[in-house]
Amino acid sequence: xxxxxxxxxxxxxxxxxxxxxxxxxxxGLLGETREAGHGTEGDGLDAGGAGGAGAEEKDRGEARGPQxxxxxxxxxxxxxxxxxxxxxxxxxxxVVGATLLLTGAGHGxxxxxxxxxxxxxxxxxxxxxxxxxxxxxxxxxxxxGVRSVPGLEVSAGQSSDVGDLWLGQVGTIQGxxxxxxxxxxxxxxxxxxxxxxxxxxxxxxxxxxxxxxxxDREPVPLAKQESKSDGAFRFEAVSPGPHTLLVRxxxxxxxxxxxxxxxxxxxxxxxxxxxxGGTLSGxxxxxxxxxxxxxTLVVMSEEGNMPSPLARAFAKxxxxxxxxxxxxxxxxxxxLIAAASxxxxxxxxxxxxxxxxxxxxxRGAILELRLLRDSDGTPIxxxxxxCSVGESANLGDSGPATLIPGTTxxxxxxxxxxxxGVLQMLVVAHPERPPGFWAAGRGMVMPGMLKGPADPAVPExxxxxxxxxxxxxxxxxxxxxxxxxxxxxxxxxVMSFMGGATPVLSAADGTFRLASERTSSSQVRATLAGWVQxxxxxxxxxxxxxxxAAEIKVxxxxxxAVAVSGRVLAPDGxxxxxATVVVHKAPGDGAPSFDMSDFMGGAPSTxxxxxxxxxxxxxxxxxxVRVQARREGLVxxxxxxxxxxxxxxxxxxxxxxxxxxxxxxxxEAADGRRVAGARVRVxxxxxxxxxxxxxxxxxxxxxxxxxxxxxSNGEVAVPLLPPGTLTLRVSAAGHAPWGAxxxxxxxxxxxxxxxxxxxxGIALSGKVLDGQGQPIAEARVQVVNGQGQAATPGPAGExxxxxxxxxxxxxxxxxxxxxxxxxxxxxxxxxxxxxxxxLRVSKDGxxxxxxxxxxxxxxxELRLEPQNKNAQARITEIDAELQKLYAxxxxxxxxxxxxIQQIAxxxxxxxxxxxx
Numbered sequence: 001x002x003x004x005x006x007x008x009x010x011x012x013x014x015x016x017x018x019x020x021x022x023x024x025x026x027x028g029l030l031g032e033t034r035e036a037g038h039g040t041e042g043d044g045l046d047a048g049g050a051g052g053a054g055a056e057e058k059d060r061g062e063a064r065g066p067q068x069x070x071x072x073x074x075x076x077x078x079x080x081x082x083x084x085x086x087x088x089x090x091x092x093x094x095v096v097g098a099t100l101l102l103t104g105a106g107h108g109x110x111x112x113x114x115x116x117x118x119x120x121x122x123x124x125x126x127x128x129x130x131x132x133x134x135x136x137x138x139x140x141x142x143x144x145g146v147r148s149v150p151g152l153e154v155s156a157g158q159s160s161d162v163g164d165l166w167l168g169q170v171g172t173i174q175g176x177x178x179x180x181x182x183x184x185x186x187x188x189x190x191x192x193x194x195x196x197x198x199x200x201x202x203x204x205x206x207x208x209x210x211x212x213x214x215x216d217r218e219p220v221p222l223a224k225q226e227s228k229s230d231g232a233f234r235f236e237a238v239s240p241g242p243h244t245l246l247v248r249x250x251x252x253x254x255x256x257x258x259x260x261x262x263x264x265x266x267x268x269x270x271x272x273x274x275x276x277g278g279t280l281s282g283x284x285x286x287x288x289x290x291x292x293x294x295x296t297l298v299v300m301s302e303e304g305n306m307p308s309p310l311a312r313a314f315a316k317x318x319x320x321x322x323x324x325x326x327x328x329x330x331x332x333x334x335x336l337i338a339a340a341s342x343x344x345x346x347x348x349x350x351x352x353x354x355x356x357x358x359x360x361x362x363r364g365a366i367l368e369l370r371l372l373r374d375s376d377g378t379p380i381x382x383x384x385x386x387c388s389v390g391e392s393a394n395l396g397d398s399g400p401a402t403l404i405p406g407t408t409x410x411x412x413x414x415x416x417x418x419x420x421g422v423l424q425m426l427v428v429a430h431p432e433r434p435p436g437f438w439a440a441g442r443g444m445v446m447p448g449m450l451k452g453p454a455d456p457a458v459p460e461x462x463x464x465x466x467x468x469x470x471x472x473x474x475x476x477x478x479x480x481x482x483x484x485x486x487x488x489x490x491x492x493x494v495m496s497f498m499g500g501a502t503p504v505l506s507a508a509d510g511t512f513r514l515a516s517e518r519t520s521s522s523q524v525r526a527t528l529a530g531w532v533q534x535x536x537x538x539x540x541x542x543x544x545x546x547x548x549a550a551e552i553k554v555x556x557x558x559x560x561a562v563a564v565s566g567r568v569l570a571p572d573g574x575x576x577x578x579a580t581v582v583v584h585k586a587p588g589d590g591a592p593s594f595d596m597s598d599f600m601g602g603a604p605s606t607x608x609x610x611x612x613x614x615x616x617x618x619x620x621x622x623x624x625v626r627v628q629a630r631r632e633g634l635v636x637x638x639x640x641x642x643x644x645x646x647x648x649x650x651x652x653x654x655x656x657x658x659x660x661x662x663x664x665x666x667x668e669a670a671d672g673r674r675v676a677g678a679r680v681r682v683x684x685x686x687x688x689x690x691x692x693x694x695x696x697x698x699x700x701x702x703x704x705x706x707x708x709x710x711x712s713n714g715e716v717a718v719p720l721l722p723p724g725t726l727t728l729r730v731s732a733a734g735h736a737p738w739g740a741x742x743x744x745x746x747x748x749x750x751x752x753x754x755x756x757x758x759x760x761g762i763a764l765s766g767k768v769l770d771g772q773g774q775p776i777a778e779a780r781v782q783v784v785n786g787q788g789q790a791a792t793p794g795p796a797g798e799x800x801x802x803x804x805x806x807x808x809x810x811x812x813x814x815x816x817x818x819x820x821x822x823x824x825x826x827x828x829x830x831x832x833x834x835x836x837x838x839l840r841v842s843k844d845g846x847x848x849x850x851x852x853x854x855x856x857x858x859x860x861e862l863r864l865e866p867q868n869k870n871a872q873a874r875i876t877e878i879d880a881e882l883q884k885l886y887a888x889x890x891x892x893x894x895x896x897x898x899x900i901q902q903i904a905x906x907x908x909x910x911x912x913x914x915x916x
Contacts, residue, residue, distance in 0.1 A: 081125060082102060084123075085118075086164075087165065090263055098167070099140050102115075105134075110130050125159075130154075134152075134153070136152065137152055149165070149194055151220030164241070168263030169240070171261040171267060172237075172238065173245070173261065174269060175269055178271060178273055185274055186230075190245060191247075193244040193310060216298055216314075238261060240262060241261065242259070244256060245257045248313070248327040249327055252275065252277050253277030253278075255274055257270060260577075261578065262577035262607070264610055277331070279324065281325070282323060282359060287362045291320050291321030292361060293320070295317040295359075296316060296338070297325075300329070313328055331352050337403070340361055343361040344389075346361050365417070365420045365460055369413065370413050371412045371468075380412050381408055381409060383429065384405070385414050387406075389458050391778065392844060401424065402418065418458055423440055424439070426452065428469065453467075474551045474552070475514040475515075475552055476552070479526050482557060487510050487528055492514050492524065493525050530561050531559065532560075532620040534620070538552065538555075559622070561618045562645060564625065565650070566652035576629075576631060579612075579657070580630045581605060581627060581628070583604050583625050585603070586624040604618035625641070625642065629655040636722065639654075640689060658722060660719065660722060661744050663721060664753040665753060669760075676712045678732035678735075679709060680708045680710065680730050682721075682726065684722055687723055725741060726754075736833035737758070762832050763830040766826075766861055767826055775824050777821055778820060779825070780843065782840045783837055783839060817829050839860070845866065848912055
């Protein structure tokens, strides 16, 4: 999906991701804390000693100037907090009385030495901690174990969640790094990181905005080493619980593997299989063409839906400005980011395998962004900003040109160094207010958008822009049980289009008052130990759409939580320890078909013990649920839907994991020649009734497991396939895309390789001009299938496709067949099928145009007319209609599907008028 950063940043609000931008103190943790002296380091790798773990990072200093990723000037000096939970790997229960010690230095070089003890359920909070980076957390419980977590960062006004910390007897992780043919890979960089390191963990921890602020900072591993001549590696004295291996080797694709130690001195054997990967090289220069050395370059794959925080590659430019990435995380589109002292960062879109990339760092503009309350014009202090400045207002297909963060001062101003151009977007997060969003291209219209300048131009020198943030609305209500009794201490937050401000705790009488952007009331969420949210009663959801509405009354009803126990078994029926078990609410029976809180990490989970048993707390009593289990190297197992008892512990059916089938795929050209380096994307529709974790499925392609490349013999193995229908989508340079299908059984796979024959591809090229024949730069040209054409390059291969397959494949195919014109208005799109095609051309300020492609292949001239003068009036009308439709999402009686269709139609009309 291109661009990933557009998905994550520009569309952040529409996907409710801005919920995770809200800085602050979710549990009211920023109080006093006891200070103590530095503790002694623990033994083993997790203590930060062996294998390079815990190495000190370069001092970034306190110099003023440009605001760069990782710069200390980005962070207000102040206090933050660290919270999490300590668990015993032998029992799966929380550890009460564990000692926690956080040490290091704050941004002002002040010493950090905060101490606390875990409370009921193993929860802990280290409060009043000086904001800083590269802090170390040590956890110790007598008779249970010790572990250390290096590289922690605490930001002022924020509470960082480190998740679950498992204690127990240390063990060993060992294994081999091999290539696609099973041959050992020597000299591979093998890094050991704590935790599962998925984006879900990252979001739940509340570090979304910090991720973009610190893109140039490579995550600190617990330990690292190089694989030996036989591909072997070994990490000893590793704490129990989930860990992540990040493996890199030149000419191979970076791979992320999750490994779980169950304690009791266990040894976990891992085989890391590296697929072929592309390289990326180029040069970094300034605006005058002078080479820039010591520039930090970061590359992220654009082809998956969302990356893991570890899914990045790093490089440094040499004195001549040259840089080289020898191991990338993904294939296809990449987002390249450069950060250097004295320059605002720069981003650009590239492709794996590109050579001679020219990265230009520009400066020359000082931008003062002022943030005011829309109600009275008073300044908003302490707001975290993330903006982009580019050559045009629209983010387009290329994504943001820069990603410049900052923090507003007492006058509501953040001073940023930027290149001259146009401010493309602004994202705002504040601990006491709803998050906000603004886009110059106005491609998105959402409730709660900031009011910004009519002219977003950023000239050379110093300039100012003022933004006004809407006040939103207060959610006022109470938290209670089904018998009308109040529940105190529940954490109440908002999840919706524009997210929510800092969560609040319900008072002794269950009441709460929470700031929210308008229309957020439909996604109010409450969490309380021993309870789960059952429903939310809203007095009048449409009040949120009224500008004069100051409050919305909300009543949150919670249900007692119970536990689910069971076993997870290996394919041979033996107990399987170290599996992750998640209990999901089943659709129906009052549960929504899609639950955002469940999707983003709200579902209760745990690890299986060494005997394969587990107990998951926090399950809604009397409801229908399903259990899912995951373990690296095995296919997800699950249970049918079953009903949980009203009290006590409910026994779940056994979860039996599958070994998974393996299929050989061979890609050939039309003349029968093998095609090396062909991209094979894999999808499986399971037929065994097991429903996987939606979030894990969404980011699975980042592991490389389902996004593969054929070797020199034109073949590739597709491992770990569950029973169901296998769909292959194949593409290669010089060929049109095609695909195939196969039926996978639980006992194996077809004996013969699946052969996919790629048709020869064609290329289209030409120019985009205005009415006077002048070239138009930055115009977007997209190739789409001809209207009414049933035959598509479909995944069912030459035997034909079903309508559903055709539609899905057509959408995927169309996304990849696009280009942006250069300064001469020139464009080119290659690897197209020989068939009826259409071109859709759009550009800000011009009418979007769609034309049929005839016999002409080169020199296709496309002329755009200026936008109709009446178009802006209609856009204003559409914006007003969209605001009303968004507000109705809070009305349970409204037809949600009809609302979605109406919004889609209006957005499509708007896009046709704006060219977005």
